[in-house]
Amino acid sequence: MELLDMDIDLVRLESSLWVGKKRYRAALTGWHLNWTELDKKNRDKKTVSVPVSEVIGVEEGRVQVLPQRSVAKDTDREFTVFYVKRSSSGSPYGLLWRLGRTQFCCPSRDLRDQWMTQLRIALKTHSPSRPHRLLVFINPFGGRKQGRQIYHSLVAPLFELAGISSHVVVTERANQARDHILKKDLTGFDGVVCVGGDGIFSELLHGVIGRTQQEAGLSEHDPSVTLQSCDLHIGIIPAGSTDCVCFATVGVNDPVTSALHIIIGDSQPLDVCSVHHCSSLVRYSVSLVGYGFYGDVLAESERHRWMGPIRYDYSGAMVYLSNRSYAGVIQYLPADSQLSSPRDNTRCLSGCSVCSKGTERLFPHSPGASSLYSSHFSQFSSDTEGEWVSVEGRFRAVSLTCMSSSCPRSPLGLSPSAHLADGTGDLIIVRDTHPLGFLTFLHRHTSTQDQFDLPFVDVHRVKAVRFSLPTGEEEDRDEEWERVNDGGMTEEGKRPSRSGSHKHLVERGEERGQKDFLCGLCCSKAPTVSVWNCDGEILPHTEISCRQEEARSGGNILANEGAITRVNNRYNSNIK
Ligand SMILES: CCCCCCCCCCCCC/C=C/[C@@H](O)[C@H](CO)NC(=O)CCCCCCCCCCCCCCC
Ligand SMILES: Nc1ncnc2c1ncn2[C@@H]1O[C@H](COP(=O)(O)OP(=O)(O)OP(=O)(O)O)[C@@H](O)[C@H]1O
Numbered sequence: 001m002e003l004l005d006m007d008i009d010l011v012r013l014e015s016s017l018w019v020g021k022k023r024y025r026a027a028l029t030g031w032h033l034n035w036t037e038l039d040k041k042n043r044d045k046k047t048v049s050v051p052v053s054e055v056i057g058v059e060e061g062r063v064q065v066l067p068q069r070s071v072a073k074d075t076d077r078e079f080t081v082f083y084v085k086r087s088s089s090g091s092p093y094g095l096l097w098r099l100g101r102t103q104f105c106c107p108s109r110d111l112r113d114q115w116m117t118q119l120r121i122a123l124k125t126h127s128p129s130r131p132h133r134l135l136v137f138i139n140p141f142g143g144r145k146q147g148r149q150i151y152h153s154l155v156a157p158l159f160e161l162a163g164i165s166s167h168v169v170v171t172e173r174a175n176q177a178r179d180h181i182l183k184k185d186l187t188g189f190d191g192v193v194c195v196g197g198d199g200i201f202s203e204l205l206h207g208v209i210g211r212t213q214q215e216a217g218l219s220e221h222d223p224s225v226t227l228q229s230c231d232l233h234i235g236i237i238p239a240g241s242t243d244c245v246c247f248a249t250v251g252v253n254d255p256v257t258s259a260l261h262i263i264i265g266d267s268q269p270l271d272v273c274s275v276h277h278c279s280s281l282v283r284y285s286v287s288l289v290g291y292g293f294y295g296d297v298l299a300e301s302e303r304h305r306w307m308g309p310i311r312y313d314y315s316g317a318m319v320y321l322s323n324r325s326y327a328g329v330i331q332y333l334p335a336d337s338q339l340s341s342p343r344d345n346t347r348c349l350s351g352c353s354v355c356s357k358g359t360e361r362l363f364p365h366s367p368g369a370s371s372l373y374s375s376h377f378s379q380f381s382s383d384t385e386g387e388w389v390s391v392e393g394r395f396r397a398v399s400l401t402c403m404s405s406s407c408p409r410s411p412l413g414l415s416p417s418a419h420l421a422d423g424t425g426d427l428i429i430v431r432d433t434h435p436l437g438f439l440t441f442l443h444r445h446t447s448t449q450d451q452f453d454l455p456f457v458d459v460h461r462v463k464a465v466r467f468s469l470p471t472g473e474e475e476d477r478d479e480e481w482e483r484v485n486d487g488g489m490t491e492e493g494k495r496p497s498r499s500g501s502h503k504h505l506v507e508r509g510e511e512r513g514q515k516d517f518l519c520g521l522c523c524s525k526a527p528t529v530s531v532w533n534c535d536g537e538i539l540p541h542t543e544i545s546c547r548q549e550e551a552r553s554g555g556n557i558l559a560n561e562g563a564i565t566r567v568n569n570r571y572n573s574n575i576k
């Protein structure tokens, strides 16, 4: 093996080159492009070394790509190399990536051509996982409504430089991206990319998982089905309001950083949680399934979409001031506590040993290929996993998060030690408490203080969760529905339809549950039920079951991140 590595690492090309007025000795091996400054006596000074896997492109002449493309081809002895450059500035939670650029001048045109050819061959041979053709969905209404501009000014030039061809769809309605992936011919695409927030990411996730199951002839609703692995990677260019999936996987929300990760083919598997109601699939989640506070904030914020990202802070304050708690019965299936715990102070990065161990345990005989795995609830228990546990009471918030769910508002996230791909989620139960206590809990999300170290908060690492209303509450809830809806019923005959005196409050979607909350803000009687927030979408049911689907390490549900894997194994962690 060592011999083979040495063979591959043999120098392919070495020569003197000029960068500006300085003379360098440049060498291209299989894995690296190095250039070392030489002093007047030909002694080595500083060396710059760029892994071939991080070279973005090579162009003839003196070329600039960002902020605007400009080409000076007046000499035939120059070429420009573009590569990933880690910015020393950037966010305290992750490094920004920038497009590095060096213009080399060769002693002859012949040598320039040799450099260009060798670099392009090296790129082809050593970057097998790079995408060549991408399907890009832009949500023009996400976040500050800058998706189109972000893509065309910052991302498209990089894709072009890297030789990636992209087909762009600017969405005209919600769920268009999901339906496109479910129904259209995707032959030739190596991946799908969303430009927007967690909502459009969720559309792509549902499209990709759904399509894969369709093609395999599997029903997503059938709980006995083992979900098929998804071959299409999903990339995220952050242009939304929270961009939690991007932040939690890359460490920063920055379109250029994400575009560079996509170009070099970085990928990170993610846990996916499926949410069922009465044995039928409602949605998948990768981030937050939250009842109480986070459900209420989302429902309230939908009425203030026009405010942009700040709608969450405004709605958060409004909901906090309304001081609500909700009765419920939570049942959860603990995960194996010997493997990890939500309070073990670890931070999950790509290549994380807990995620790899979980994979080995789940798929002991599996080859490296990826797959999604689902199983019956009954199959979840292993020798070291516990039995179902039940908790009944009044809660400020019930949150299940598959990953840390870190975002700029909460840089360490809802559960800082949660893992990206270990097949578990963290259940955070915030029991009813006085307003100051709850404010302390919320405030701790903004710092490094432990939000779980409070007497009214419990956190459990789990494989599955069920939520139901206490006996008797169901009736109260229906009374509440009847009260606010003049007794109208839905076509399913289960709940009142959205009609009557509160219709004015409902602005979008099919979210029947939303009305309970909305009425709670404008009516004198406080609502008895909240709604579920599932990755930023309101669920139409209160009683749900969540279970962890399992992504094998090396899998490819998400291919945006990489902040962490190969890169950080070599250059320390990208998330400090
Ligand atoms: C005193 C300051 C307290 C600050 C508390 C900050 C807590 C922030 C926790 C953020 C957790 C994000 C979880 C991610 C969920 C995503 O899958 C989902 C889809 O994008 N986003 C949301 O649902 C969007 C959810 C957005 C939730 C924002 C909550 C803001 C709370 C503000 C409370 C102010 C109290 C003021 C009292 C006068
Ligand atoms: N053209 C469109 N018109 C209306 N809604 C759309 C359109 N395209 C996508 N959507 C929907 O808009 C919703 C919000 O989109 P997105 O997540 O991109 O932005 P956001 O809500 O501002 O950000 P975040 O989810 O990070 O908070 C999603 O539910 C998505 O399905």
Ligand SMILES: [Ca+2]
Pocket (backbone or CB within 6 Å): 271, 401, 402, 403, 418, 419, 420, 421, 422, 423, 424, 425
């Ligand atoms: Ca997890």
